[in-house]
Amino acid sequence: MKNNFLKIMKEALVTSLAAIMVLSGSIAFTSTKASAAIPTVSSPNKTVMLIPLDDRPINYDTVQKAAASSGLKIILPPKDIIATELQDKTDGTGSHGGNPTALINWIEAHKSEADGYIISADQLHSGGLVESRSLKPEISTDQGKANLDIIQELKEEFPNKPIYVFDTVMRLASTAEYEGLNTTKYTQFRRYGGVPRKVLTSFSISSVKAAYNQDANGNPIPLSGTSPIDNGNYSINQSERDQYLAAKSRKLDLNYKVIQEAAYADYTVFGVDDSNPKNTVQTNEINWLKFHIANTIGSTKSAIVSDADGISLNLLARMTKELYSQPSIKYHVQWFGADGATKQEPYHFESTLGELLKTQITISGGSIVTDKNSADISLLVLSPDSINRASLVSTYNSNMSSIIPTTVIDLKDSHADDYIMDNIVAGGNVSRMLAYSAWNTAGNRMGIALGTGGSRFNFMRYETNPTKLREATNAFVSLNIDRIIDDYEYKATRQKDTIAKIQSFGGNTANMKTNMTEAQIKQVDDFELASMRNAQATIESQFATHRVMEKVNGLRSFDWVIVDSVPVLYDEDVALPWNRYFDLTVNTGAATVH
Numbered sequence: 342m343k344n345n346f347l348k349i350m351k352e353a354l355v356t357s358l359a360a361i362m363v364l365s366g367s368i369a370f371t372s373t374k375a376s377a378a379i380p381t382v383s384s385p386n387k388t389v390m391l392i393p394l395d396d397r398p399i400n401y402d403t404v405q406k407a408a409a410s411s412g413l414k415i416i417l418p419p420k421d422i423i424a425t426e427l428q429d430k431t432d433g434t435g436s437h438g439g440n441p442t443a444l445i446n447w448i449e450a451h452k453s454e455a456d457g458y459i460i461s462a463d464q465l466h467s468g469g470l471v472e473s474r475s476l477k478p479e480i481s482t483d484q485g486k487a488n489l490d491i492i493q494e495l496k497e498e499f500p501n502k503p504i505y506v507f508d509t510v511m512r513l514a515s516t517a518e519y520e521g522l523n524t525t526k527y528t529q530f531r532r533y534g535g536v537p538r539k540v541l542t543s544f545s546i547s548s549v550k551a552a553y554n555q556d557a558n559g560n561p562i563p564l565s566g567t568s569p570i571d572n573g574n575y576s577i578n579q580s581e582r583d584q585y586l587a588a589k590s591r592k593l594d595l596n597y598k599v600i601q602e603a604a605y606a607d608y609t610v611f612g613v614d615d616s617n618p619k620n621t622v623q624t625n626e627i628n629w630l631k632f633h634i635a636n637t638i639g640s641t642k643s644a645i646v647s648d649a650d651g652i653s654l655n656l657l658a659r660m661t662k663e664l665y666s667q668p669s670i671k672y673h674v675q676w677f678g679a680d681g682a683t684k685q686e687p688y689h690f691e692s693t694l695g696e697l698l699k700t701q702i703t704i705s706g707g708s709i710v711t712d713k714n715s716a717d718i719s720l721l722v723l724s725p726d727s728i729n730r731a732s733l734v735s736t737y738n739s740n741m742s743s744i745i746p747t748t749v750i751d752l753k754d755s756h757a758d759d760y761i762m763d764n765i766v767a768g769g770n771v772s773r774m775l776a777y778s779a780w781n782t783a784g785n786r787m788g789i790a791l792g793t794g795g796s797r798f799n800f801m802r803y804e805t806n807p808t809k810l811r812e813a814t815n816a817f818v819s820l821n822i823d824r825i826i827d828d829y830e831y832k833a834t835r836q837k838d839t840i841a842k843i844q845s846f847g848g849n850t851a852n853m854k855t856n857m858t859e860a861q862i863k864q865v866d867d868f869e870l871a872s873m874r875n876a877q878a879t880i881e882s883q884f885a886t887h888r889v890m891e892k893v894n895g896l897r898s899f900d901w902v903i904v905d906s907v908p909v910l911y912d913e914d915v916a917l918p919w920n921r922y923f924d925l926t927v928n929t930g931a932a933t934v935h
Contacts, residue, residue, distance in 0.1 A: 397650070423440075436521075476587075482594050509612045510616075608643065655705045657792050684726075702791060718748055725752045819907055826929075904933075
């Protein structure tokens with residue numbers, strides 16, 4: 342009762358405070374620009390070329406912020422050649438992915454500017470994640486393979502520059518609101534994909550494809566039935582099945598081309614999108630990739646993980662380790678909830694969440710230690726069932742007293758656990774958090790937190806120039822405020838209000854374009870801006886006048902600065918990408934600190 346009362350009072354106070362700050366121009370809101378803009382650094386140490394998975398903020402904006410927080414410049418293709426558009430009408434009109442031909446021309450024009458490369462193979466061969474699993478692909482398989490040849494070309498031209506590549510395994514279904522696929526049909530395909538397949542013991546690409554339509558006993562899978570992934574019924578026709586299997590086959594061919602190109606990459610990650618721990622259509626694909634990682638690429642140069650949207654950030658941590666010649670970050674992991682290290686999750690193929698986290702730490706270039714006193718970073722992980730929440734908050738506060746850099750990963754099942762962030766924010770030490778994530782799947786949350794925190798930590802160990810440290814810290818403060826706004830304030834608290842606002846117009850929450858006018862969408866956007874300004878005021882009030890880490894001098898030896906302010910959010914800083922409620926763009930401009 343007390344906690345709920347305090348939360349209501351806090352929200353009321355913050356709403357009033359935000360309005361006062363905007364009117365008065367006080368410490369929290371100091372910008373008068375139309376857009377605060379994503380922070381950058383004026384004298385970056387290194388430049389990294391990113392070919393993003395798509396144009397959503399987690400894959401495009403957040404990586405830029407994390408790079409600036411780490412003293413790096415990120416060069417990205419223009420959004421118009423890598424963007425995905427959902428359909429304008431229910432018949433699929435308007436659906437499209439990026440433009441790989443234009444992208445390759447852009448790479449050729451800018452490749453010499455980079456000191457390293459993080460490359461989404463899906464963007465190269467198909468035009469992004471959504472188009473890579475299309476039932477009606479715009480790019481042929483042969484053209485997609487040819488596009489991937491640029492990986493070899495880059496390595497041959499720049500043999501000493503690190504190249505990291507990541508590709509995805511096609512998920513159990515294609516994409517709703519794309520090419521005319523509605524949510525109902527998406528569920529039908531996902532359930533069909535979740536029917537147990539014949540499990541192979543030897544691996545060739547032809548045998549994997551042959552098993553796509555074979556049940557566990559080797560018999561053809563019926564066009565209708567019940568799927569064990571959710572015990573729901575499915576029904577598809579033969580044409581739909583053939584389209585689905587053709588999409589799976591095309592993606593597997595492209596996966597194999599990435600395996601071949603891995604000979605020219607320094608590290609290759611295969612992300613399994615929307616997976617399941619049960620036997621599904623993905624099971625043989627995963628085992629086939631594991632075989633090639635062990636026998637073709639090499640386990641020190643490749644990994645497979647249940648993630649997609651967190652991979653580029655996690656590879657950024659590995660990139661900073663290499664470009665700054667840093668040792669592996671040593672993580673001490675504490676789970677809060679007995680199920681954490683042993684539990685399986687419905688969207689991951691790994692046997693436990695502990696296994697998934699271990700793989701993500703390896704991808705980041707880090708390692709796990711059992712002695713907390715010798716660890717560089719304390720990793721506090723809330724279990725999916727949100728058990729022992731108070732213990733996590735207590736441990737976080739203890740870490741702050743002991744001056745231990747700390748990253749928090751919240752694995753509550755559907756969104757952030759408001760208890761832990763309510764208490765961490767109210768406790769006055771949130772500004773000292775190294776990284777935080779509670780966005781989407783467990784694999785995403787791990788990759789995002791390890792990527793943003795790991796790249797920042799590698800930089801703070803390396804850098805000695807005061808000006809470069811300060812610019813990167815300005816970006817880091819804004820990055821952390823935005824991550825907390827997105828994952829905690831929006832996903833856990835305010836997203837339901839956004840859904841209600843869209844529904845008040847009778848709108849499609851998964852794609853407002855299909856049945857709302859531009860004027861109605863503008864009203865939703867204005868509502869979102871006001872909501873995010875209030876959210877920013879909540880979080881910024883616990884950063885202003887508080888300390889943030891700027892420099893790592895050694896184990897438990899750090900330099901600190903005090904946060905002054907961040908710019909107010911304006912129209913261009915807040916959006917609902919792809920015209921749906923699921924994602925949020927929130928871009929706080931560079932902070933000022935002293």
